[in-house]
Amino acid sequence: MSNSEETPQLYAAREPVFPRRVKGTFRTLKWVIMALTLGVYYIAPWIRWDRGPNLPDQAILIDLANRRFYFFMIEIWPHEFYFVAGLLIMAGLGLFLITSALGRVWCGYTCPQTVWTDLFVTVERWIEGDRNARIRLWRSKWDLHKWRLRITKWVIWFLIAIATGGAWVFYFTDAPTLLHNLLTGQAHPIAYTTIFVLALTTFIFGGFMREQVCIYMCPWPRIQAAMMDEDTLTVAYRSWRGEPRGKRRKGADVEGLGDCIDCNACVNVCPMGIDIRDGQQLACITCALCIDACDDVMDKIGKPRGLIDYIALSDEPLERAGAKPRNIWKHVFRLRTLIYMGLWSAVGLALVVALFIRPDIDVTVAPVRNPTYVVLSDGSVRNTYDVRLLNKHGTDQPFRFSITSEVPLELALEGDDDLTVTVPADSTMLQRVYVTAAKGSPAASADRTPFRLWVEDLSSSDRAYKDTVFNGKVK
């Protein structure tokens, strides 16, 4: 091992990034997506949905206190949490699909970090001017002018940040009531704390951390490398067309130079502060703003667009050899993405089917295993079952119990003379149930006797059942 004389710098200060304004196809697409995602985020909790009396009228509501999740006409109970698991699986598969087909489009267009940073940069540009003005301001002394601009920017950022944290809490309780309480200072401290913490993280992440969140904090860029292959479309520089790069000066010899005029437009617009011409790199979120910037320059110098473009790696040898690249859809629809699409659709279909065959009443049976049976004074054998009844109707419903089995068994309810109980509206109820086999009867002396426990909703005639077993006394 040898050491050089110079001590290397293992840590470095952040180099500030001042993305320049850009216009073009992808910038427009980003504006649309920003409007859509922010719009949905801020407006969704305010949509109303009438569910009748005693139930919340908020279309999207995560009611933690009452353990319910409302999404328009859908109501999810805790025991149906598999819907949430299913949605998470779909989100995961969806990301696999999108990433393997189009690379890091999630990062470039829809990730909250990207969207809010984009919004914060827009505000910054509006207050402090475009790239050059911002660099000048950054270099200038802290005089009154600079303080005024900076404080104005920070205040607007913080207002956006508070609105961001504020919108979050509306998903968890009735939004109009909470807003009123928040403004009058009567809301729960947890609401204020949540808003404050989220506002602070939004302010710091969007205003100051920016690209560092993606580079140093986010695990997703690392995972994505495993999902991309040579057919994945990513933002890339056609070096075989652009190189050798060189500025076009008057009278200079442009013979032998590539299309890249080394104007640095792609570098100046990049929110990550990188140079796409260095090739695919970890810091690139594929926001495609460099494509817009470069296309603009190519138009001006009368060269074809697409020096920087969405390109699949497998097309590079073709293009270098002067052949035409393959059709873009052949890259998107290939075995890998088709398998992801198939899996994604299968999970989605299963969830939709599960959603529509959900019953309005349900019963779960937990046989008491401690002890498995009790011998009564007349020698008969009794089993106990903890039965949980579920009534999703908005009204109290009478439920009647019955059993079907191949051998005689007798049914009784704890604390109830007949076999009917009333389950309160929109709730579950625990009822202890006894099943008895007479002395010497087949079930009393058999090890396990299967039977079926039925509950019938007397007012709607809905029926539900569970199969369970009776444990006999075996000598």
Place this chain on the structure above:
Amino acid sequence: MTKAPKKQKKEVKTTGHSWDGIEELNNPLPRWWLWTFYGCIVFALVYMAAYPAIPLLKEATPGFLGWSTRQDVAKDIKKFDDANKALEEKLVATDLTQVSEDAELYHYATSAGAAVFRTWCIQCHGSGGQGAKGFPNLLDDDWLWGGDVETIYTTVTHGIRSSADDDTRTGEMPAWADVLEPDETKSVIEYVLKLSGQDADQQLAEAGAIVFEDNCAACHGDDGTGDRDLGAPNLTDAIWLYGGDRATITETVTKGRHGVMPNWNARLNDADIRSVTLYVHQLGGGE
């Protein structure tokens, strides 16, 4: 055009380390990362001083905030005790037979009773209340002293043959080996087996019927159905506290039985006793 802040040089530098010609690249970490790391170390040191941290022989260093999990538990217990106070007082003031009319109170009583049962009763009666040899099964419909709430309440409060309580339930199965002749014992056992519908020697049982009438009927009744005032078990049913086979009955008759249940008024307050009474009553055997 204004010059942009100086960009880092294009080529990635090495740290200068080289092993067999393999060089280590240097991609410098952001400096704030370093300060965050130092910040965490400082936080850890402060945390160690503030909270119990370093295990010593007897206990850990206490920390200057004086915090302990035990205090937290005590606080939590007090919080719940305070929250339940009103219900507890109501439970003590309400007639036991009327508690089930009040859904909230009944729910509280049976839930609290379950906790009391798990703490104090399962050692003998089993975690499911199924009992064991010599310790009654509380799930069945057979009761030595009675199975309505009032009777269970008395049993739990004063216990059975508990020497510490003058109001305890008394009544004892004597050791008949001192009183009966061996052949009398043998015949009365056959009679008891016959009473409960088991296989028995008919001749001996006939002789045993007379022995039973002279010696056992005083407590167990002429027909052997027992007497709850004395805690004498019903001998005609399918349930046996110690066992209904010939060998166990022989042991019971010759050596006697006198199981003990503590008087719980010495350890539990009235609300707890009421709670556990209602819990036991709704296990499946309550009358």
